[in-house]
Amino acid sequence: MVAEPHVQIEGLTLSYGPRAVVKNVTLSAPRNGILGIVGPAGSGKSSMLTCLNRTIELTPGASYTGTVRLDGQDVRSLEASDLRRRVAMVLPLPVGLPMSVYDNVAFAPRLAGVRRKTELDEIVERCITQAALWDEVKDRLDMLGTRLSGGQQQRLTLARALSTDPEVLCLDEFSIAIDPVTTMRIEAVLTELKERMTIVLVTNLLMQARRIADVTAFMLNGELIEAGPTGDLFVFARDKRTNDYLAGKFG
Amino acid sequence: MADPIARRRPPRYTRYVEWVIEGLIRVCGLSAIVFILAIFVFIGKEGIGFLGTHIVGMLSSTDWNPTSTPPAFGLIALLVGTFWCVGLSLLISVPVGLASAVYLSEFAGDSRREGLKIVVELLAAIPSVVWGFIGVMILNPLLQKAGAPVGLNGLNGAIVLALMTLPLLVSLGEDALRAVPESYRQAAIAMGATKWEMVWRVLLPAARRGLLVAVLLGVGRCVGETMAVLMVTGHAARIPHSIYDPVRTLTATIAAELGEAVRGGEHYQALFALGILLFFVTFVVNLIADAAVRARKTQ
Numbered sequence: 365m366v367a368e369p370h371v372q373i374e375g376l377t378l379s380y381g382p383r384a385v386v387k388n389v390t391l392s393a394p395r396n397g398i399l400g401i402v403g404p405a406g407s408g409k410s411s412m413l414t415c416l417n418r419t420i421e422l423t424p425g426a427s428y429t430g431t432v433r434l435d436g437q438d439v440r441s442l443e444a445s446d447l448r449r450r451v452a453m454v455l456p457l458p459v460g461l462p463m464s465v466y467d468n469v470a471f472a473p474r475l476a477g478v479r480r481k482t483e484l485d486e487i488v489e490r491c492i493t494q495a496a497l498w499d500e501v502k503d504r505l506d507m508l509g510t511r512l513s514g515g516q517q518q519r520l521t522l523a524r525a526l527s528t529d530p531e532v533l534c535l536d537e538f539s540i541a542i543d544p545v546t547t548m549r550i551e552a553v554l555t556e557l558k559e560r561m562t563i564v565l566v567t568n569l570l571m572q573a574r575r576i577a578d579v580t581a582f583m584l585n586g587e588l589i590e591a592g593p594t595g596d597l598f599v600f601a602r603d604k605r606t607n608d609y610l611a612g613k614f615g
Numbered sequence: 616m617a618d619p620i621a622r623r624r625p626p627r628y629t630r631y632v633e634w635v636i637e638g639l640i641r642v643c644g645l646s647a648i649v650f651i652l653a654i655f656v657f658i659g660k661e662g663i664g665f666l667g668t669h670i671v672g673m674l675s676s677t678d679w680n681p682t683s684t685p686p687a688f689g690l691i692a693l694l695v696g697t698f699w700c701v702g703l704s705l706l707i708s709v710p711v712g713l714a715s716a717v718y719l720s721e722f723a724g725d726s727r728r729e730g731l732k733i734v735v736e737l738l739a740a741i742p743s744v745v746w747g748f749i750g751v752m753i754l755n756p757l758l759q760k761a762g763a764p765v766g767l768n769g770l771n772g773a774i775v776l777a778l779m780t781l782p783l784l785v786s787l788g789e790d791a792l793r794a795v796p797e798s799y800r801q802a803a804i805a806m807g808a809t810k811w812e813m814v815w816r817v818l819l820p821a822a823r824r825g826l827l828v829a830v831l832l833g834v835g836r837c838v839g840e841t842m843a844v845l846m847v848t849g850h851a852a853r854i855p856h857s858i859y860d861p862v863r864t865l866t867a868t869i870a871a872e873l874g875e876a877v878r879g880g881e882h883y884q885a886l887f888a889l890g891i892l893l894f895f896v897t898f899v900v901n902l903i904a905d906a907a908v909r910a911r912k913t914q
Contacts, residue, residue, distance in 0.1 A: 419805055424725075449807035459802040462821040471816070472806040521802070528807060 370395040370562040371416060371451075371532055376430035378411055378420065386412050387586040388430070393532070393579070398554060398563040400577025400594065402570055404609070408586040409566040410456075410536050416564065417451040417534065418444050434532065449476065452525035456537040458517035460509030461524075465492075465501050468509040468520055472528045487527055494557065495523035496549045515546035522550065526557075533557065534564045539572065551576050570610060574598050582606045658894060662887025673888070679852040679863075681872070681882040688885050690892070692852045696769070696862035697896075699855055700844060701837040703773030704780065709830055711777070712784030716826075719785065720792040721814055732786070739782035743843045750775040750847030763859035765849055770858040772848035776840060780833040787832065791825025792818060824907050831904035835897050841866035865893050 369392030378386035386408040393399035401409045414420040415432050418439060432439045439447055449472060461468050469488045470478075478484055488505070492498045497519040501512070509520055518538060525533060535554075539547040554563055555576055567573055573580045574594060581591035582601070590603050601607045608614055617623075666673075669688055676689025715735075719728050754774055755766030763770070795818055803813040819826070841864075849861020850871065869886050876882040 417805060419801065422801070422804060445807045445809050447807075448805055453805045455798070455802070455805070457798070459796075459798040461799055461802055461817055463817075471803070472808075475806070475808055475812055475816075524802075524806065 368395060369393060370435065371399075371564065372431075372433040372436075373412070373415070374431045374433070376412065376415060376428060376432065378408070378415060378426065378428040380411075380423070381425045385586050386415075386428070389583070389586075389588045391581055391588055391591055393562050393564050395562055396558055396560075397578035398558050398565055398576055400573030400580040401564070401566045401583060402568070402573050402580060402609075403583035403589075404614070405568070406585070407583040409583055412583075413453070413534050413536050413564065413566050415439075416532065417448045417453055419448070419453065445475075449528040450530055451532040451534060452528060452530035454518075454521050454525050454533070454535045454538050456540045458514060458521045458541060460512060460517045460520055462508065462510055464506045465509050465512070465520060466505040469523050469527050471524065476528065488523075491523040491526040492520075494526055494553060495519040496553050497523060515542040518542050519546070519550065522553070530561060532562045532564065534566075536566045537568055538565075539567070539569065547572070582609060584609070655894070658887055658890045662884055662889075662891045665881070665884035666888040666891055669885070669888070673885075677852075677854055679868070681876075681885055686881060686885075690865070690889065692854050693863055693865050693868055693889070694892075695854050696848070696852070697838060697864040697866070699769050699862050700772045700776055700848065700864055701834060703769060703858065704776035704837055705830070705834065707773065708777035708780045708784055708833060712781050712829075712833070713788050713826060715781070715785045716788030716792055716829075717814055717818075720789045721810065721818070732789075735782045735785050738778075739786075741779075743779065743840060744846070746775050746779055746843040747846030749778075750843060754847065758859070765859070765861055767847055767849040767861060768859050769848060769855050769862040772844045772862065772864075773858075775843045775847050776837045779840060779843065780836050783836060784829050784833050787829035788826055791822040791829060794825060795821045824910060827907050828904050831900055831907065835900045835904070838893070838897055838900065839866060841870050845870050865889050869893075 371393040373389055373391045376386055376389045377384060385406075389408075389412060391399075401412070403409055411420070411426075414423070415428055416434075416439070420426050420428060421444070434442070434447070434451065439451075442450075461471060463471070466488055469491050470484045473484060473487050478487070489498065489502075492501060497516060500516060501507075501520075509517065512520060518541065522535075522538070533554075538550065542550075551572065554565070557563065558578075565573070565577060577594045579591060580594040580597045582589045582597070582603075582605075584605055589606050590597070590601060597606065598610055601610060673688050673690045675691075676687060677692040677695075678687040678689040679693055680687040719731055723731060750771050751767065754771045758766040758768065758771055799817050799821055800813055803817040804810070808816065844864050845867035848863060848867065850863050850867060851861040852863045852868070853860070855862045869889055872882070873886050876886055
């Protein structure tokens with residue numbers, strides 16, 4: 365896949381207090397592709413992800429240098445809430461907001477000023493359908509979102525993330541709390557979604573990256589060891605540490 | 616080699632210690648129930664007979680004049696006075712208290728929050744008679760300047776009550792807000808909500824039961840408060856028509872008149888009947904608060 369990068373991370377260094385958890389990472393996500401980021405726990409993957417929509421700024425004591433560009437524009441020059449509508453985030457553990465299934469998905473559109481019921485209905489149905497959840501919840505849209513099962517809640521958060529029609533969809537280990545079948549369904553959804561958006565997928569499952577990522581990056585102790593087209597990286601990684609990790613020798 | 620820990624038996628005396636501690640805890644728990652029952656019996660014994668024979672007259676008249684001949688025991692004005700003060704004070708304390716709670720929990724930095732919480736708790740430690748002083752010495756002339764014919768009136772009482780319930784509202788409200796999982800905040804913010812939108816659309820709905828409990832406990836405090844309202848409300852047993860009218864509450868009536876009532880006489884019994892009523896009102900408020908807490912747990 366050759367396309368101009370949609371999201372570009374340049375020389376990103378991120379610290380919590382004196383402790384640097386991401387060290388001078390330069391990485392880009394191709395437009396309409398899936399960028400997989402793999403690496404053992406504590407390698408800085410999730411922290412890096414929070415820089416993309418600047419939720420990192422909510423963590424006390426965190427600071428970062430370097431630049432994240434969205435379509436060539438420094439994300440720090442954008443209004444934070446505008447940025448977060450364009451760069452959606454799905455967190456590891458599903459967080460159903462304490463409101464109905466419908467309101468969960470209608471939350472962001474309402475904030476953006478959508479008031480017409482028909483328009484909201486249309487968005488809610490489209491997003492929940494995209495998240496492969498519609499058939500299971502279409503008869504109980506007014507139920508509390510937090511009463512759904514774990515896997516359903518995770519798809520609900522995915523539907524919610526899609527509700528703003530984001531350009532970039534970030535997923536942080538989305539499959540950590542859900543079963544393999546649901547995981548596979550969401551993976552299938554993601555490969556469809558990349559037609560319309562760029563996806564950044566942080567994952568602990570090497571096979572997940574191998575299955576769906578177009579480009580895979582390997583991080584270790586805050587450093588980007590190497591990145592490349594997924595097929596190449598998994599077959600002949602240049603760096604020994606990458607090879608060892610992908611072969612299951614550590615991590 | 617010694618036995619593995621799992622195969623050893625604790626010394627026999629631990630069983631007796633266990634038994635004694637369990638017994639003590641049980642006695643402490645039961646004593647709370649015993650005290651409540653004892654209070655109920657005490658107040659009930661003195662007042663229930665009077666309440667039984669005079670209830671219709673008490674609830675159908677606004678004329679409270681227990682020392683005239685014949686005595687009048689209409690308590691509508693007192694009841695209205697109580698709820699008048701409580702209602703007015705809630706109009707002040709609920710918005711201010713909840714706003715402060717939101718500020719403390721969401722907008723203040725850690726050090727500022729800790730500092731402010733100490734101040735709020737200090738506010739809670741001020742004795743009610745001192746609040747009475749403040750009402751008489753400061754609010755009284757201020758209200759007169761603002762156009763009230765008398766500075767000691769229902770509004771004065773409401774302001775004093777509001778100041779007294781604020782610490783309760785702020786600290787319980789803040790607890791309720793902080794009990795909302797951090798992940799809700801993050802999720803809302805990550806969806807592009809501004810901080811205020813997050814507070815309004817996610818945090819307050821999520822914490823609403825806890826906030827309701829805070830308000831209800833505040834109501835209970837207001838209804839039962841005696842000394843400060845006795846000093847600042849003007850103590851006139853009339854139905855108020857304006858916020859500047861003086862009022863009189865149930866509690867203030869008991870406090871002011873019990874000392875001069877003949878023990879066992881009609882007046883004395885009437886005051887105990889007021890006590891029963893007051894007990895009943897606070898009991899109902901507490902029941903509602905309790906039901907709200909339960910509903911919150913099972914949610």
